[in-house]
Amino acid sequence: MSDKKDEIGNWPQKDQRFVWHPFTQMKEWERETPTVIVKGEGVRLTDITGKTYLDGTSSLWVNLHGHNHPVLNQALIDQIHDISHSTLLGLANRPSIALAERLIQIAPVSEEAPRRLSKVFYSDNGSTAVEIALKMAFVFWQYQGDVQKKKKTFICFANAYHGDTLGSVSVGGIDLFHQSYRSLLFETIQAPAPTCYRCPVGLEYPSCALACADEVENILQARHETLAGLIIEPLIQAAAGMLTAPPGYLKKIRALCTQYEVLMIADEVATGFGRTGRMFACEHEGVVPDLMALSKGITGGYLPLAATLTTQAVYNAFLGEYADFKTFFHGHSYTGNPLGCAAAIANLEIFEKERTLENLQAKIRFAEKYITPWKNWPHVGEIRQVGFMIAIELVADKKNKTPYPIEQRIGTLVCREARSRGLILRPLVNVIVLMPPLSISMEDLKEMLSITGESIKKVLVRS
Numbered sequence: 001m002s003d004k005k006d007e008i009g010n011w012p013q014k015d016q017r018f019v020w021h022p023f024t025q026m027k028e029w030e031r032e033t034p035t036v037i038v039k040g041e042g043v044r045l046t047d048i049t050g051k052t053y054l055d056g057t058s059s060l061w062v063n064l065h066g067h068n069h070p071v072l073n074q075a076l077i078d079q080i081h082d083i084s085h086s087t088l089l090g091l092a093n094r095p096s097i098a099l100a101e102r103l104i105q106i107a108p109v110s111e112e113a114p115r116r117l118s119k120v121f122y123s124d125n126g127s128t129a130v131e132i133a134l135k136m137a138f139v140f141w142q143y144q145g146d147v148q149k150k151k152k153t154f155i156c157f158a159n160a161y162h163g164d165t166l167g168s169v170s171v172g173g174i175d176l177f178h179q180s181y182r183s184l185l186f187e188t189i190q191a192p193a194p195t196c197y198r199c200p201v202g203l204e205y206p207s208c209a210l211a212c213a214d215e216v217e218n219i220l221q222a223r224h225e226t227l228a229g230l231i232i233e234p235l236i237q238a239a240a241g242m243l244t245a246p247p248g249y250l251k252k253i254r255a256l257c258t259q260y261e262v263l264m265i266a267d268e269v270a271t272g273f274g275r276t277g278r279m280f281a282c283e284h285e286g287v288v289p290d291l292m293a294l295s296k297g298i299t300g301g302y303l304p305l306a307a308t309l310t311t312q313a314v315y316n317a318f319l320g321e322y323a324d325f326k327t328f329f330h331g332h333s334y335t336g337n338p339l340g341c342a343a344a345i346a347n348l349e350i351f352e353k354e355r356t357l358e359n360l361q362a363k364i365r366f367a368e369k370y371i372t373p374w375k376n377w378p379h380v381g382e383i384r385q386v387g388f389m390i391a392i393e394l395v396a397d398k399k400n401k402t403p404y405p406i407e408q409r410i411g412t413l414v415c416r417e418a419r420s421r422g423l424i425l426r427p428l429v430n431v432i433v434l435m436p437p438l439s440i441s442m443e444d445l446k447e448m449l450s451i452t453g454e455s456i457k458k459v460l461v462r463s
């Protein structure tokens with residue numbers, strides 16, 4: 001028998017009893033009543049007690065056009081009446097075909113490079129999209145010839161985050177997340193992170209002339225014969241705390257990869273689908289990678305779906321007779337899921353219909369103008385922004401850029417404060433991250449920024 005209390009009141013307790021949450025210290029989780037979300041409407045979330053919040057993280061960087069969007073809803077309803085799932089192993093389906101065509105149409109192009117992304121391989125999350133890109137790059141060289149067979153390893157970057165599967169952790173560089181798995185991972189070569197706030201080579205932009213890229217060149221020069229690929233988060237290392245690269249860096253990396261014959265993998269899982277103010281971050285520097293990983297925003301935040309895009313050249317390497325066994329031996333049960341693909345097609349339709357990117361530009365500028373004065377606040381070390389990826393790094397000592405001790409949990413304190421004021425945020429250690437849905441109104445954006453600022457001030461006065 002279930003009484004009313006069981007239906008409404010016990011959800012938080014049942015969560016604590018049965019659910020193990022990601023990236024969460026569960027001992028701590030068990031101490032406080034969890035917020036149970038029951039509804040989303042536009043940029044607002046409602047919890048089980050009826051309290052509403054602004055969704056300041058876009059539900060962890062995935063939502064673009066708001067929750068409960070009529071176009072996305074209808075696309076899913078229509079697709080459900082046709083079919084919800086059928087496999088891509090040995091069969092095709094219309095949503096996955098139509099979406100692949102659309103993705104290739106909107107993929108980054110460059111006047112310089114003859115390179116073009118022309119094939120789409122589906123999976124269901126960002127980590128697998130990366131995993132697939134790594135496997136494709138690795139095997140590509142195995143099929144080229146005896147000399148190229150030595151091309152087996154990858155350049156990745158300090159602070160990088162590419163997901164949580166073992167392959168994507170192998171190319172990750174955030175010790176806090178990745179250290180405990182170290183002995184399970186394959187070897188990679190780590191280059192310094194291209195980040196200006198704490199410059200890895202101790203210089204200043206622009207007089208540095210992109211010296212951090214010279215480090216990458218040194219590695220390429222010395223070891224290109226053993227390198228299959230280089231994997232990079234274009235423009236901004238997101239999970240690391242929104243660390244931004246100097247302008248021109250990405251383009252230079254592209255040129256180096258071409259020069260040293262190493263496949264460039266762009267992980268646009270976080271940056272893709274308008275987040276940076278363009279459809280893809282690579283467009284800002286006219287870069288076309290050899291492989292591109294997409295997920296997060298691909299369905300407008302509705303369903304898990306991912307795609308790895310690559311060139312005809314990479315694709316062709318896998319062609320052969322069946323008995324050559326050059327088949328790309330990889331695929332998931334839900335690869336090319338029709339519901340996910342239908343949501344992704346609707347997502348792209350909304351971009352056109354609502355002129356999302358066009359309307360976004362004024363909001364990006366507004367946010368920039370609003371937060372720029374915060375630079376002068378005590379303990380605000382740096383403000384970083386690429387489009388609608390906004391970060392405020394809090395430091396214990398501004399002059400020396402000394403981080404707050406991690407156990408002081410300054411970011412968590414700010415986000416807790418924000419939540420009490422009706423805004424959901426999630427910090428990256430000492431970095432306060434704002435990732436509004438792209439569709440947010442100017443008014444809601446202003447409220448979001450205002451609550452963020454108030455919360456920071458409140459906590460910093462206390463600390």
Ligand SMILES: *Cc1c(COP(=O)(O)O)cnc(C)c1O
Nearest residue numbers: 125126127161162163267269270
């Ligand atoms: C989130 C993220 C991933 C992993 O995506 P999941 O869907 O969480 O597996 C990979 N790369 C980048 C840059 C990301 O931000």
